[in-house]
Amino acid sequence: MSTCASLPDASSSVLLCPHGPRLTLQSPLPVSPGSAWPSPLLDTRHPFTPSDAQRQLATFFDALFAAHGPQRWWPGRTRFEIIAGAILVQNTAWTNAARAIANLRAASLLTPSAIEKVSPARLARLIRPSGYFRQKARKLKAFARFLRESHRGSLARMFRTPTAQLREQLLQVHGIGPETADSILLYAGNHPVFVVDAYTRRILLRHGLAHGKESYETVRGLFEQSLPNDPRLFNEYHALIVHTGKHHCRNRAPVCSTCALRPFLPQPVEGSR
Numbered sequence: 213m214s215t216c217a218s219l220p221d222a223s224s225s226v227l228l229c230p231h232g233p234r235l236t237l238q239s240p241l242p243v244s245p246g247s248a249w250p251s252p253l254l255d256t257r258h259p260f261t262p263s264d265a266q267r268q269l270a271t272f273f274d275a276l277f278a279a280h281g282p283q284r285w286w287p288g289r290t291r292f293e294i295i296a297g298a299i300l301v302q303n304t305a306w307t308n309a310a311r312a313i314a315n316l317r318a319a320s321l322l323t324p325s326a327i328e329k330v331s332p333a334r335l336a337r338l339i340r341p342s343g344y345f346r347q348k349a350r351k352l353k354a355f356a357r358f359l360r361e362s363h364r365g366s367l368a369r370m371f372r373t374p375t376a377q378l379r380e381q382l383l384q385v386h387g388i389g390p391e392t393a394d395s396i397l398l399y400a401g402n403h404p405v406f407v408v409d410a411y412t413r414r415i416l417l418r419h420g421l422a423h424g425k426e427s428y429e430t431v432r433g434l435f436e437q438s439l440p441n442d443p444r445l446f447n448e449y450h451a452l453i454v455h456t457g458k459h460h461c462r463n464r465a466p467v468c469s470t471c472a473l474r475p476f477l478p479q480p481v482e483g484s485r
């Protein structure tokens with residue numbers, strides 16, 4: 213494993229380490245006051261300043277990558293499979309979504325046109341392992357219809373749309389919220405957006421970088437404005453956060469003692485081991 217050390221210096225910018233997606237701070241990151249930073253970080257009662265948060269997020273990434281290495285996300289064979297997975301994993305564990313995807317693959321339904329043609333009842337039956345299967349069948353069909361109507365059925369054409377514009381379009385599709393839209397943009401389209409989930413919020417909260425009531429957009433902005441605008445970095449970082457959330461930063465009884473972020477914990481978490 214490579215050994216790129218981060219230099220958490222206030223006069224630095226963030227670069228991708230040539231040995232891997234490590235962060236090294238070497239010159240100032242732009243910090244635009246006002247809208248650029250989420251309010252908790254500008255709150256004078258809060259212990260962190262924006263530049264503290266920038267350094268913290270870069271340092272967290274270094275520590276997580278050093279501990280766990282590349283996560284090789286997203287586990288999908290095609291872009292449409294990744295999109296289907298982003299919808300099917302809503303409100304369930306990945307293992308359940310994976311079973312639904314396996315059923316769709318076995319039925320040769322992992323294409324947008326096949327999803328549009330199959331009957332809603334059959335589609336729902338096939339994706340039953342993912343839970344909320346009738347709603348998710350509607351969502352998959354809604355995405356396939358959107359793709360045909362707005363992008364002539366072409367994912368390549370869809371992903372050529374500028375990031376902000378495509379994000380707005382995706383958010384208009386039935387069943388696609390911010391986390392799903394950003395997962396599609398990042399993992400299927402390689403667009404530079406940061407995916408925020410419950411694990412992200414929990415880690416920020418426990419490390420004093422957020423109050424816990426910030427909007428999705430605020431947390432996304434924190435990451436995107438603190439880090440280089442690089443989809444490879446956002447890809448790896450979110451995957452490492454999910455790994456940490458699953459194995460260490462659990463809701464109850466977090467396992468801080470063996471967590472790579474333990475050295476940066478401002479105070480012990482209640483009930484932690």
Ligand code: SF4
Nearest residue numbers: 460461468471473474
């Ligand atoms: S498990 Fe503990 S050390 Fe690890 S991220 Fe959560 S709060 Fe931080």
